Amino acid sequence: MWAGRVAKPSAAWLARIKVALFLACLLPTVLLALGVYQDRLGPNPIEVVTRGTGEWTLRLLLITLTVTPLCRSSGWKWLMRMRRMLGLFAFYYALLHLGSYLWLDQFFDWGAIGRDILKRPFITVGVAAFMLLVPLAATSNQAMVRRLGGRRWLRLHRSVYLIAILAVTHFWWLVKRDITEPVVYASILAVLLGMRLPLHRWGQARTQAAAKGRARVTGPAWPRNP
Amino acid sequence: MLIRKPADIPPSEITPRSTYVERRRFLGKLASVGGVGGVSGMSGMSGVGALAMAAMSWRPGDAVAEVGAGSLGALVKSAHSTNETPNSLHDISHYNNFYEFGVDKAAPAAQAHTLVTRPWTVRVEGLVKKPRQIAIEDILKLAPLEERIYRLRCVEGWSMVIPWVGFPLERLIRWAEPLSDAKFVEFVSLHDPKQMPGQLFPVLRWPYVEGLRLDEAMHPLALLAVGLYGDILPKQNGAPLRIVVPWKYGFKSGKSIVALRFVAQQPVTSWMRAAPSEYGFYSNVNPDVDHPRWSQARERRIGEFGKRKTLPFNGYGEQVAGLYAGMDLRKQF
Numbered sequence: 130m131w132a133g134r135v136a137k138p139s140a141a142w143l144a145r146i147k148v149a150l151f152l153a154c155l156l157p158t159v160l161l162a163l164g165v166y167q168d169r170l171g172p173n174p175i176e177v178v179t180r181g182t183g184e185w186t187l188r189l190l191l192i193t194l195t196v197t198p199l200c201r202s203s204g205w206k207w208l209m210r211m212r213r214m215l216g217l218f219a220f221y222y223a224l225l226h227l228g229s230y231l232w233l234d235q236f237f238d239w240g241a242i243g244r245d246i247l248k249r250p251f252i253t254v255g256v257a258a259f260m261l262l263v264p265l266a267a268t269s270n271q272a273m274v275r276r277l278g279g280r281r282w283l284r285l286h287r288s289v290y291l292i293a294i295l296a297v298t299h300f301w302w303l304v305k306r307d308i309t310e311p312v313v314y315a316s317i318l319a320v321l322l323g324m325r326l327p328l329h330r331w332g333q334a335r336t337q338a339a340a341k342g343r344a345r346v347t348g349p350a351w352p353r354n355p
Numbered sequence: 356m357l358i359r360k361p362a363d364i365p366p367s368e369i370t371p372r373s374t375y376v377e378r379r380r381f382l383g384k385l386a387s388v389g390g391v392g393g394v395s396g397m398s399g400m401s402g403v404g405a406l407a408m409a410a411m412s413w414r415p416g417d418a419v420a421e422v423g424a425g426s427l428g429a430l431v432k433s434a435h436s437t438n439e440t441p442n443s444l445h446d447i448s449h450y451n452n453f454y455e456f457g458v459d460k461a462a463p464a465a466q467a468h469t470l471v472t473r474p475w476t477v478r479v480e481g482l483v484k485k486p487r488q489i490a491i492e493d494i495l496k497l498a499p500l501e502e503r504i505y506r507l508r509c510v511e512g513w514s515m516v517i518p519w520v521g522f523p524l525e526r527l528i529r530w531a532e533p534l535s536d537a538k539f540v541e542f543v544s545l546h547d548p549k550q551m552p553g554q555l556f557p558v559l560r561w562p563y564v565e566g567l568r569l570d571e572a573m574h575p576l577a578l579l580a581v582g583l584y585g586d587i588l589p590k591q592n593g594a595p596l597r598i599v600v601p602w603k604y605g606f607k608s609g610k611s612i613v614a615l616r617f618v619a620q621q622p623v624t625s626w627m628r629a630a631p632s633e634y635g636f637y638s639n640v641n642p643d644v645d646h647p648r649w650s651q652a653r654e655r656r657i658g659e660f661g662k663r664k665t666l667p668f669n670g671y672g673e674q675v676a677g678l679y680a681g682m683d684l685r686k687q688f
Contacts, residue, residue, distance in 0.1 A: 171461060172442075172450035172657045173513060236661065241650075249648060302648065305511065306629060307458040307558050 189219035251302035455551035463591035498522035520582030537617035
């Protein structure tokens with residue numbers, strides 16, 4: 130059945146989905162590069178690049194945070210195997226975004242950058258969000274999960290909630306007047322974080338029950354949440 | 356009043372418009388293609404290949420067609436013009452902050468066609484000898500039209516060089532005959548959500564209101580603009596007439612003006628009302644007074660890769676600094 134295949138794709142299909150997702154995540158980069166090359170980004174292309182990479186960081190962070198609840202509600206466990214790639218792409222766009230600020234906005238004037246970070250709250254939270262993303266990207270591979278141990282890895286990676294809040298705040302604080310877009314991102318994030326509250330309580334109850342020996346934990350092998 | 360001329364070269368030495376616009380577009384293409392390898396980090400094209408591509412995609416007819424026929428006829432060249440290279444008409448008319456047509460900078464060019472600019476009248480009201488109105492046709496007869504090439508600095512940190520067509524705002528104010536107790540003048544923009552769909556959203560309080568102290572408005576650099584590049588103003592640039600105050604941030608220059616209101620007290624402008632801590636009444640371009648959320652020390656000239664230092668009063672300090680003698684411009688920002 131088709132439905133069965135979607136719920137549990139074969140290894141070959143899983144590989145195809147991964148490649149497709151990889152290309153899809155790369156598409157914004159390709160479109161931006163093509164836009165610059167063809168002079169299609171309007172009179173201020175640098176602004177479009179800076180803003181575009183920032184927006185894709187935010188979108189990919191939110192998409193990454195959608196994986197766990199989506200997996201739980203649909204029962205498609207293979208979705209979990211896409212989560213790392215999505216998270217790493219969020220980091221990749223954050224890197225491009227920070228790079229465009231350091232280079233195209235400040236031209237590596239470290240004094241001015243330092244003052245900016247200290248003086249401008251929206252830059253402060255943006256840089257903080259990036260700094261917090263670095264250890265997550267660095268510990269994203271399987272070897273690091275094993276080295277840290279599931280529980281410690283999980284605790285570390287829960288900082289993605291804070292990162293997403295900082296990222297939305299960064300956007301909110303920089304817009305001049307019309308806050309429609311930041312409000313949309315903030316609302317989506319609020320829903321995604323809200324969905325985790327009952328899940329978390331449910332998880333705790335199970336853990337406590339398991340500790341008392343009245344139930345067995347039969348959760349998935351990969352670290353749950355984020 | 357002592358009127359000093361800017362230390363620029365005379366307008367007669369300026370390269371003809373069609374030549375520099377074409378040259379600039381070509382150079383712009385080269386620059387954007389040359390920069391792509393760095394920006395995207397994934398262009399495999401060699402420098403020579405990029406140059407060849409730019410040369411192939413450049414069409415000599417581009418610039419001539421977009422500059423237009425110059426329907427406003429013969430213009431007086433102004434000694435107040437800068438000798439800097441103006442931005443292209445395309446850049447000037449496709450990168451606009453005109454919230455009446457949407458907050459996106461591309462929105463005004465796409466939306467402003469709904470604006471009806473004829474018939475158009477301007478009311479003069481408040482502290483004037485006699486409140487009355489004047490049609491755009493009669494405004495155009497108040498003074499000979501000049502070409503004034505001015506720098507424009509946006510509060511957001513970008514700038515352009517724009518060849519306006521107009522005449523000193525002072526001429527319309529003299530026609531209005533303000534009373535002696537009029538100390539400020541408010542510029543009221545059109546309020547009609549049918550013509551200006553952006554006004555359906557309360558981003559700012561409509562109508563858009565700006566204002567100047569009367570001596571600022573009477574300064575010879577303050578311009579009443581009706582055209583751009585020798586042609587009538589594109590709708591997205593504030594047709595049929597707008598204010599241009601080149602030493603202040605762009606938002607001080609109200610667009611699509613329907614009324615001049617003379618008052619005794621300092622008016623509250625739309626941006627002051629929206630965010631009083633961020634936008635002051637004076638809003639003179641000042642690299643030493645940051646916007647609370649970003650620096651004003653530098654600016655990106657549209658079309659340039661790097662950033663340049665922002666000049667006090669946008670480089671018009673020699674002419675206008677005297678207006679603010681004895682004022683603390685950090686407090687009265």
